[in-house]
Amino acid sequence: MNIGGEHLVEAVKYLAAGICMGLGAIGPAIGEGIAAAHALDGMARQPEMETSLLRTMIIGQAITESTGIYSLVVAIILLFVA
Amino acid sequence: MLETLGKKLILYLEVPGVPLALRSLDLVTVAVALAVTGVLCLGAWWLRRGLPADPEAPLSRRGAFLIAALELAETQLLGGFPKKLARELLPIVLTLFLFVLLCNWVGVLPIPYIASPTQDINVTFSLALMVYALVHVYGARQRGLRRHLRSYLEPYPFLLPMNLIGDFGRTLSHAFRLFGNVLGGAILTTIVAVKFAPVLVPAGLNLWFGLFVGAIQALVFALLAAAYIHIAVE
Numbered sequence: 001m002n003i004g005g006e007h008l009v010e011a012v013k014y015l016a017a018g019i020c021m022g023l024g025a026i027g028p029a030i031g032e033g034i035a036a037a038h039a040l041d042g043m044a045r046q047p048e049m050e051t052s053l054l055r056t057m058i059i060g061q062a063i064t065e066s067t068g069i070y071s072l073v074v075a076i077i078l079l080f081v082a
Numbered sequence: 083m084l085e086t087l088g089k090k091l092i093l094y095l096e097v098p099g100v101p102l103a104l105r106s107l108d109l110v111t112v113a114v115a116l117a118v119t120g121v122l123c124l125g126a127w128w129l130r131r132g133l134p135a136d137p138e139a140p141l142s143r144r145g146a147f148l149i150a151a152l153e154l155a156e157t158q159l160l161g162g163f164p165k166k167l168a169r170e171l172l173p174i175v176l177t178l179f180l181f182v183l184l185c186n187w188v189g190v191l192p193i194p195y196i197a198s199p200t201q202d203i204n205v206t207f208s209l210a211l212m213v214y215a216l217v218h219v220y221g222a223r224q225r226g227l228r229r230h231l232r233s234y235l236e237p238y239p240f241l242l243p244m245n246l247i248g249d250f251g252r253t254l255s256h257a258f259r260l261f262g263n264v265l266g267g268a269i270l271t272t273i274v275a276v277k278f279a280p281v282l283v284p285a286g287l288n289l290w291f292g293l294f295v296g297a298i299q300a301l302v303f304a305l306l307a308a309a310y311i312h313i314a315v316e
Contacts, residue, residue, distance in 0.1 A: 062302045066255055069262030076269065 017078040024071025031064045091195065108202055115199040118184045122177075155179075159308050163315070167224070171311065174216065178209065179304035186264055186296025190288055198296075200264045203257070210257035213307040214249070221314030230314070256306060263299045267291025 039057035043050050093107040132144035141149070155176050160168040182200060189198030199205045221230040234245045271291055275284035 058298060059302060059305060062298050063259075063306075065263075066259045069259055069266065070255075072266045073258060073262045076265070 013078050013082060017075040020071050020078065021075040024068055024075075028065045028068035032061045035060050035064060108204070110195055110197055111199045111202040111205060114188055114196060115185065115205065118181065118188060118199065121184065122180060152176075159304055162312055163308075167220075167315065171220075171308065175304050175308050178213075178307055179300055182209070182260065182303050183297060183300035186300055187293065189264065189268060189296070190292035192288075197268070198264050200260055201268060203261050206261040207257040209260075209303075210253045213256065213310060214253045216307070217310050217314045220311050224315045233314075252310065256303070256310075260299050260303050263295055267295055 035057060039053050042053050046053075091109040093109050094102070095105045095107065097105045129144055129148055132142055133148070134142060134145075152172065156168055156172050159175050159179065160171055163171065185198050185200045185205070188196065189201065218230070221233070225233070234242055236245075267287075268291070271284055271287045274287055
């Protein structure tokens, strides 16, 4: 088998994409869980504000997810473009 | 239908002396974006047409719907603004929201070559740059050009590079959030449909990523645009 430099580059690209997306998925999940926990606290304390709290929670989680999306974009670039 | 995966229809214009990246047109993006604009214009024309010309006449159902929808948008999207500025900004922010919403929802349709325009980084980056220009225009208009430029030296003058990089980072993240969500959802749905579970699961994934995440990201895009303008105005 002739294994050359380009095979190493291919292998490292796949490995890097996997590590990038895997590590990048930890942070947003923890952050969104904390946001949901505080929103649940508020809903338990004041049930009449439930829809307003839910809407704010969804928006806050969408912004918290941004950095996870950045690592997804880098992983996609590593897999398909580079 | 799967033969069209990964293929791009790009039109190369023959203009001498211009680099290749500047003279290529992604036909799908442009065509679908124009179609979405056409649908929005048709909807606006149809809604406007149902209103009576006389302001004293009793409201039709379309008029009541329009008033309710516009007031909802104004309270939700432009809550913290002073009244006059909110009325000025309502068209642009609501148009941003509706355009991004329809662009995201178009990607749900299982037509072979149709893809969301927001899957293209050019579209989202152009929208983010437009919001950045709007921030400067409204900041300069509300507070005067000199005071708007001096606000970059707040709170300390040596923090000027940090403020500039912060602006750059906010614009980039504004563009990449929308782009990454839509493209990531499309790629995940495609891969699951091709490799893992071709029956029923892609339909659920398409509904989630296309409709729900698309709507949430459109709302976040418009809300953040309004928030950036709010920061510059006061």
